[in-house]
Amino acid sequence: MRKALVLLVPLLIATTPALAQTEAPVRLQQNPQIDYATFSALVRDLGPVREARRLGWTAFAKAAARDNAILLDARSADAFAKGHLKGAINLPFTDFTAESLQAVLGNDPDRPIYIYCNNNFSDHRPPVPLKSAPLALNIPTFINLHGYGYRNIWELADVIDSAAPDVVWETSAP
Numbered sequence: 001m002r003k004a005l006v007l008l009v010p011l012l013i014a015t016t017p018a019l020a021q022t023e024a025p026v027r028l029q030q031n032p033q034i035d036y037a038t039f040s041a042l043v044r045d046l047g048p049v050r051e052a053r054r055l056g057w058t059a060f061a062k063a064a065a066r067d068n069a070i071l072l073d074a075r076s077a078d079a080f081a082k083g084h085l086k087g088a089i090n091l092p093f094t095d096f097t098a099e100s101l102q103a104v105l106g107n108d109p110d111r112p113i114y115i116y117c118n119n120n121f122s123d124h125r126p127p128v129p130l131k132s133a134p135l136a137l138n139i140p141t142f143i144n145l146h147g148y149g150y151r152n153i154w155e156l157a158d159v160i161d162s163a164a165p166d167v168v169w170e171t172s173a174p
Helices: 002-021 036-052 057-064 077-082 098-105 138-147
Strands: 071-075 113-116 155-156
Touching: 002 098, 036 138, 057 113, 057 155, 113 138, 138 155
Parallel strands: 071 113, 113 155
Antiparallel strands: none
């Protein structure tokens, strides 16, 4: 009997996952407020657009300083307060809605918007600690701004030292 159990237990363990996979999948209700297919298409279609809108540090800093330009920092309010590029305005990515974007960016969807994130800085220290490369904030910020109708977006392409003499930081922390 014991020998039969010794042989039967591994057989049961080996076949249990296969038996579980034969159950019918649960059908979830569609949510009309979440559209992954359109998001995936937007990501695919924006690849070449984004690549053409990436600037080196010198061109980026000069263009972002123009009168009509917006230098947008989409990091959290806390991260922004600890340090951001001089002249940047903050709208956390998690707060993006049509209304909040219009309130912060104005009524002109063609106004130039310049974006950067932690991953544009090489030294991995506050206020810009390194994030996972595929999840760098520049990517979803660019995609979402386009998705909301803003088309004149420019992204910092370079990786620079946050202590470089031409990188000027401001804080708004108390």
